[in-house]
Amino acid sequence: MFKSIRGTKDILPNEQKYWEYFKTNAFDLSSIFGFKRIDTPTFESTDLFLRGIGLDTDIVTKETYSFTDRGENNITLQPEGTASVCRSYIENGMFNQPQPIKLFYFTSIFRYERPQSGRLREHHQFGIETIGSHDPELDAEIISFAWTLLKKIGLTNINLSINSIGDITDRKQFITELSQYYKNSGWAKNNCSDCIERISTNPLRILDCKNSNCKNYIKNSPNMISFLSEKNLKHFENVKKYLELAKINYQINNNLVRGLDYYTHTVFEIISDKDKRQNAMVGGGRYNGLIEKIGGNETPGVGFGMGVERVINEIINNKIKLPQKENNSILFTYLTNSSKSKAIEFNIIARKNNIKSELALSTRSLKANMRYANNLKFSTIVIIGDSDEKLNYITYKELNNGDQKDINEKELIDLMTNAKFN
RNA sequence: GUGGGCGUGGUAGAGUGGUUAAUACGCCCGGUUGUGGCCCGGGAGAGCGAGGGUUCGAUUCCCUCCGUCCACCCCA
Numbered sequence: 001m002f003k004s005i006r007g008t009k010d011i012l013p014n015e016q017k018y019w020e021y022f023k024t025n026a027f028d029l030s031s032i033f034g035f036k037r038i039d040t041p042t043f044e045s046t047d048l049f050l051r052g053i054g055l056d057t058d059i060v061t062k063e064t065y066s067f068t069d070r071g072e073n074n075i076t077l078q079p080e081g082t083a084s085v086c087r088s089y090i091e092n093g094m095f096n097q098p099q100p101i102k103l104f105y106f107t108s109i110f111r112y113e114r115p116q117s118g119r120l121r122e123h124h125q126f127g128i129e130t131i132g133s134h135d136p137e138l139d140a141e142i143i144s145f146a147w148t149l150l151k152k153i154g155l156t157n158i159n160l161s162i163n164s165i166g167d168i169t170d171r172k173q174f175i176t177e178l179s180q181y182y183k184n185s186g187w188a189k190n191n192c193s194d195c196i197e198r199i200s201t202n203p204l205r206i207l208d209c210k211n212s213n214c215k216n217y218i219k220n221s222p223n224m225i226s227f228l229s230e231k232n233l234k235h236f237e238n239v240k241k242y243l244e245l246a247k248i249n250y251q252i253n254n255n256l257v258r259g260l261d262y263y264t265h266t267v268f269e270i271i272s273d274k275d276k277r278q279n280a281m282v283g284g285g286r287y288n289g290l291i292e293k294i295g296g297n298e299t300p301g302v303g304f305g306m307g308v309e310r311v312i313n314e315i316i317n318n319k320i321k322l323p324q325k326e327n328n329s330i331l332f333t334y335l336t337n338s339s340k341s342k343a344i345e346f347n348i349i350a351r352k353n354n355i356k357s358e359l360a361l362s363t364r365s366l367k368a369n370m371r372y373a374n375n376l377k378f379s380t381i382v383i384i385g386d387s388d389e390k391l392n393y394i395t396y397k398e399l400n401n402g403d404q405k406d407i408n409e410k411e412l413i414d415l416m417t418n419a420k421f422n
Numbered sequence: 423g424u425g426g427g428c429g430u431g432g433u434a435g436a437g438u439g440g441u442u443a444a445u446a447c448g449c450c451c452g453g454u455u456g457u458g459g460c461c462c463g464g465g466a467g468a469g470c471g472a473g474g475g476u477u478c479g480a481u482u483c484c485c486u487c488c489g490u491c492c493a494c495c496c497c498a
Binding site (some may be wrong): 367 | 423424451452453455457458459461477489491492494496497498
């Protein structure tokens, strides 16, 4: 028997309501905030991600789905959404439109990881990007969007952490100091091999190490914030000020660094405050160097990615009530061959009038068809008898209260066409 | 990639080295040959993740693989 590939999942009909709920909220809010949808291909040239995300990041070195196609092109399934959007920005000359460009996307993301709860090899991300402005208020708007969306969906137990990792110049200094600190502190002797690797490849990530021994050293390590230039510090202050005005609670976490190389200045993360491990629902920040790195002019940008599966898990775990859609519908049943013809006609009329309807199966008894109607929560059942016998040969029955009346053909059609059916 | 738990019909979940592998839910049919939900009766559906080994005999013991879950790593 075939099974879905490891780390992939079917989204079955009974969970679609959560997806609809998420999308409706996300797309509506996008429109309110002035973001427009963009869909980019799910795969891109491998090089785009190598240059965009960074050669030394875990995502690129060990998590990409890469292959060579029949034309010998190196292809990678997108392991995140931002690089593609930026590529499209450059390729389609969006810099000629009024800046900033505000876009959102909803797409599959592929990472070759070991699956566990809240982590898949194909998952979905909703994300937004604002490209073309340095304005710190835009950083805050991105954060505010994510926060507002999660609140709107009904999540209450969420925490926002923010940090600034400055620009390249700030960071170079910081990294020098950081390396110096680690060298002088005798840290290397007894610490995790991951970090010893990181110190040369991606020193910032050391700050994120969960190893308890490493954590001791992190406590006393130099603080990134004190390396920010005056201008960049001001930028960060402005972001915080906006958040305060918007009454969004945040925590500053100076050890927050993201796993993608392109981030600069503001970085942030929103997690569920349950103590589960895979709890980051949103991650994002500013990426001022990215567009240039992948071949565009120097262009700033800021955005986030939101893990849809993780948000939906939270919706389910928190038992958030979804708005109930009234589900009015008719099942047409019939008793004879001639009434079957009528049923077919009525079913067509119902559908023409945008009424959800189905024709009963002729292989089932009336009783069985009624059971079916009941199980599928039809609101109404129409039983069509033999028109030769009497005038009002159609039974119109409401399943939720059991009320029924005998009507004729004209009355049924009136009910369906004059929107009396609701 | 590393470490640990698990793997029985659609789902949940018993069970045993040896005749037809419980049970519940769900599904189908029936219970006045024109009426549902409750109730009752009946029925279909797994040979116990895959392969190999031990044994007279394994779903049950052993090995490998695969999958799944959890933790690490990393991230959404």
